Amino acid sequence: MAALTIVVGNKRYSSWSLRGWLAVRLSGGTFDEVVINMKKPDTTARMLSYGPTGKVPVLKHGDITVWESLAIIEYIAETFPAAMLWPTDRAARAHCRASSTEMHSGFQSLRQQMSMDVVRPQIDRTPNEGTATDIARITTLWREARQKYGANGPFLYGAPSVADCMYAPVAAGRFHTFKVKLDPVSAAYVDTILNWAPMQEWTAAARAETDVIAEYD
Ligand SMILES: N[C@@H](CCC(=O)N[C@@H](CS)C(=O)NCC(=O)O)C(=O)O
Structure with missing residues (x-):
């Protein structure tokens, strides 16, 4: 290949x-x-x-x-x-597809107010109204995925899937760094992403970068 x-x-x-x-x-x-x-x-x-x-x-x-x-x-x-990036169960796969495309096309306010920086030291940022709405929607979706389809592991659909690729930047680079207040299920999912070996590899490489872009703060 x-x-x-x-x-x-x-x-x-x-x-x-x-x-x-x-x-x-x-x-x-x-x-x-x-x-x-x-x-x-x-x-x-x-x-x-x-x-x-x-x-x-x-x-x-x-x-x-x-x-x-x-x-x-x-x-x-x-x-x-x-x-096996898509869940094998049809209902879980449908949910995973919908949550992944929802991330790809949405959450503008969160993306604007809380830009990703996986190396940023943790700071407090109060979500504006639009961002609070985005956070509520994302955490509802995460809880639903975890509770309905996540029994076989700590990721959204149990094993790592497309949805984890889509939401990892939100968990590690936004919710964690901006100290977003989360329910226990969502907080546990953020920890799963922070401890995920591929995420840690990416973050280690990010830490080694010297380029700083001020507008991402
Ligand atoms: N819809 C695109 C968005 C890609 C995108 O906006 N990428 C940003 C980096 S995160 C970019 O390349 N920006 C160009 C630039 O900064 O000049 C995708 O899903 O891949």
């Missing part, structure tokens, strides 16, 4: 990159990665040399290019079925 290359932004700040990278990491295959620092004069040109939108993540697999985080995750799930 051709080699996989995932192109990502700064590991510290790029939440969409983290989502695609986690899926590639869960594929079980070896992969190369290219990191492009964001907010530089040549960022867009460098990103455009890998994919059509001038954004990351981008996955290269032989002559196949996949852009958009969720499409990358789908491609990995299809190409590496043994990774």
Whole structure:
């Protein structure tokens, strides 16, 4: 099989990159990665040399290019079925698909007010009204997934799935760092993500980065 290359932004700040990278990491295959620092004069040109939108993540697999985080995750799930990125149970899979697409298309207020920084020292930030609504919706969804479908492990649907790739940046880079007040089920899920080996690998690499982007604070 051709080699996989995932192109990502700064590991510290790029939440969409983290989502695609986690899926590639869960594929079980070896992969190369290219990191492009964001907010530089040549960022867009460098990103455009890998994919059509001038954004990351981008996955290269032989002559196949996949852009958009969720499409990358789908491609990995299809190409590496043994990774079982979608739950096998049909009801759980439907729920997992809906929660993953809800993340991909929503929660603008949270994303704006609490940008991801996996290295940020924990600080208090009071959610505005829109962010509070987003947090309430996300934690409702997490509790539902855990309580209905999560009996076989500590992840949203038990074993690591697409939904964990999608929500890991929220758990580790937003809820944890901004000390968002959470119910016990959601707090336990944040701990699961913080202790997850792939997340810890990503965070360690983020810690080693020297580039600082002020507007992510
Ligand atoms: N809908 C896209 C969003 C991709 C996106 O916005 N990526 C950001 C990094 S997190 C980016 O590449 N920004 C370009 C820049 O900073 O110049 C996806 O799901 O992959």
